[in-house]
Amino acid sequence: MVTRPSRLNPPMECVRLHDAQTGLDGVIAIHSTTLGPGAGGCRFWTYPDIDAALADALRLAEGMSYKNALAGLPLGGAKAVLRRPEGPFDRAALFRAFGRAVEDLGGSYITAEDVGTTVEDMHEVASVSRHVAGLKPLEGLAGGDPSPWTAKGVFDSMRAAARFALDSDLDGLTVAVQGTGNVGADLCRRLADAGAHLVIADPSPARRDRLQHILGAKVVDVEEIAEVDADIFAPCALGGALTPHSVARLKAKLVCGGANNQLATPEVAGLLVERGITYAPDYVVNAGGIINVSAEYLGEDEAHVARRVAQIGPRVTAILERAAREGRSPAAVADEMAEQVIAGAQRVAA
Numbered sequence: 001m002v003t004r005p006s007r008l009n010p011p012m013e014c015v016r017l018h019d020a021q022t023g024l025d026g027v028i029a030i031h032s033t034t035l036g037p038g039a040g041g042c043r044f045w046t047y048p049d050i051d052a053a054l055a056d057a058l059r060l061a062e063g064m065s066y067k068n069a070l071a072g073l074p075l076g077g078a079k080a081v082l083r084r085p086e087g088p089f090d091r092a093a094l095f096r097a098f099g100r101a102v103e104d105l106g107g108s109y110i111t112a113e114d115v116g117t118t119v120e121d122m123h124e125v126a127s128v129s130r131h132v133a134g135l136k137p138l139e140g141l142a143g144g145d146p147s148p149w150t151a152k153g154v155f156d157s158m159r160a161a162a163r164f165a166l167d168s169d170l171d172g173l174t175v176a177v178q179g180t181g182n183v184g185a186d187l188c189r190r191l192a193d194a195g196a197h198l199v200i201a202d203p204s205p206a207r208r209d210r211l212q213h214i215l216g217a218k219v220v221d222v223e224e225i226a227e228v229d230a231d232i233f234a235p236c237a238l239g240g241a242l243t244p245h246s247v248a249r250l251k252a253k254l255v256c257g258g259a260n261n262q263l264a265t266p267e268v269a270g271l272l273v274e275r276g277i278t279y280a281p282d283y284v285v286n287a288g289g290i291i292n293v294s295a296e297y298l299g300e301d302e303a304h305v306a307r308r309v310a311q312i313g314p315r316v317t318a319i320l321e322r323a324a325r326e327g328r329s330p331a332a333v334a335d336e337m338a339e340q341v342i343a344g345a346q347r348v349a350a
């Protein structure tokens with residue numbers, strides 16, 4: 001068990017996961033349970049060592065507390081990060097071992113898909129634990145891959161933010177999409193339908209070439225995507241896309257994408273303001289997936305998910321308007337709003 005100081009109380013709880021037999025190696029970080037059980041997906045990715053996985057889990061779990069609070073969900077924030085084994089491994093056995101660790105937490109952590117995990121993985125978890133969502137939907141109820149709902153929220157946010165920052169609809173604008181995985185590809189399809197021009201980058205040829213052929217997207221190298229001539233930059237890969245280096249080179253006047261933890265450090269939010277670039281806060285924009293996960297876990301229907309996801313665009317507009325009025329970064333405004341939600345619940349509980 002590891003703890004570290006956190007922006008919220010109490011400090012974060014971390015559980016180390018290690019099972020030599022299946023190759024399970026990672027961490028579950030529970031950042032806050034004030035609003036409800038800690039909820040956040042399970043990332044399955046290559047990390048050089050457990051410290052790198054732990055650092056990612058801590059940042060992601062904190063982000064989930066803020067995301068869930070601002071989305072109005074009865075959930076705290078948590079995340080699981082698993083290191084992908086280097087050699088061959090039994091994927092089903094590894095996810096069952098993970099599921100047993102989730103079950104041992106007795107419901108204080110609810111898991112679902114994230115980068116590198118699938119609906120099938122979550123079904124392995126579900127074979128040993130109740131505390132999982134992102135499963136194949138039951139008739140009439142929410143469920144399944146959360147990515148389409150995430151992409152819908154990102155698209156609505158982008159349309160709202162473009163109206164605010166660029167005084168324009170998406171039709172005719174150029175959007176640079178970094179990462180064309182589950183969220184990025186769905187976002188690209190929605191943008192193409194809305195008449196936007198696409199520039200895309202992804203290290204996976206299969207993922208980017210498909211969109212190049214179907215949607216006529218222009219493909220560039222992953223190193224170039226943040227610097228291309230575009231109206232909007234949409235980070236949809238892993239975190240940390242916005243660094244002092246990348247922000248200094250951005251040509252886009254709006255950043256709005258699905259990736260978690262887009263700001264490499266909190267100071268980058270100020271650099272964006274200085275450059276006159278509008279930033280739609282990542283965890284506000286990409287809340288559609290966890291809204292779907294929450295509804296599934298609570299047994300709610302799809303209409304409920306649609307109603308909550310429809311609130312994301314207006315919420316982004318309200319944050320951008322307040323940030324402009326108060327001369328602050330939208331990231332700072334969103335953080336403050338989320339902290340107020342959590343502090344309010346702490347007062348009620350006290």
Ligand code: NAD
Nearest residue numbers: 146147150179180181182183202222237258259260286289
């Ligand atoms: P994914 O694994 O399906 O897609 C990620 C894509 O990014 C992959 O195609 C990968 O090849 C690509 N990529 C990796 N490094 C890259 C780089 N340097 N430049 C360009 N592309 C790169 O994952 P996803 O589910 O689409 O999630 C994408 C992001 O959105 C993640 O940050 C995730 O945490 C966040 N997110 C996802 C959801 C969801 O519902 N899936 C919800 C909220 C947030």
